Amino acid sequence: METATVTATATTPAFVVTPEEKPRHIAFICSKGTLDMAYPALVMGWAALGNGIDVTIFFTFWGLDMINKNRVDHIEIAPVGNTAMKMSMMGLDTGNLGIPQIAGVLPGMTAFATKLMKDKMRALDVPTVREYLQMLSDAGAKLYACKMSVDMMGLKQEDFVEGVEAIVTAGDFMDMTAGAQIVFI
Amino acid sequence: MAMREIAGHQVQVNEEGFMTDPQEWTKDIAVEIAKVEGIPELTLQHWQVIDFCRQDGMATGKAPTLRRITTAAGVTTKEMFALFPKGPAKKVAKISGLGKPEGCV
Structure with missing residues (x-):
């Protein structure tokens, strides 16, 4: 009954919204240092900027590897413990057969899996992590390193790639992201 | 799909305001849409990017992505965000x- 009343009175289409509202702001917290977990914030952050959304990225714990000058080009993915990684990744017609965990522990397997994944990304013209960070920072994203993690790992501002604005505390991060949507990775 | 009059031309647009037939486009239409998008005046640099997008778009049948523009048109990401802010x-x-x-x- 109530539905019918609503339908009858709704004359303005629901998609008519005012465009000049407060700009949307998305903040990503990157806490992982593996290849598969490095990309989500980079891809979504770039998409957000492309949609006129403000972006802040906070790197903490292993996520610091993503902005560490000496590590950013050596981010890897390990087959060990990763049930989603199948033999077919290597171009074998093996369906859902996983890479045997025992094979994953062999020396060189992590480097091999990493190479396979990076080759696939290169073939699709996906930027490297270093390049993505540059693009994000050029496009106006704010990149910050977490103070506690930085202290814990004995790092300094000069250890980070260009574009990382500052080392900030968790409290600073909360202040900077008031009203933002937060994505933890 | 709807018709809209832009700079005296009747053109087809989709629900997001993108033109659906690139053949209907003219330079005065570009100037009008730019104003609505918050760019009061199109400079030479704006036109260089627009010309590239037109050529690339007509050749490939789809609008170039930002990365395509920055890698193929010789415009940097920073310049793109300065020329066409917010997306x-x-x-x-x-x-x-x-x-x-x-x-x-």
């Missing part, structure tokens, strides 16, 4: 009479 690839595609750019990069 440059979408903005320039709209001004160039092309569809919304697709792709994650």
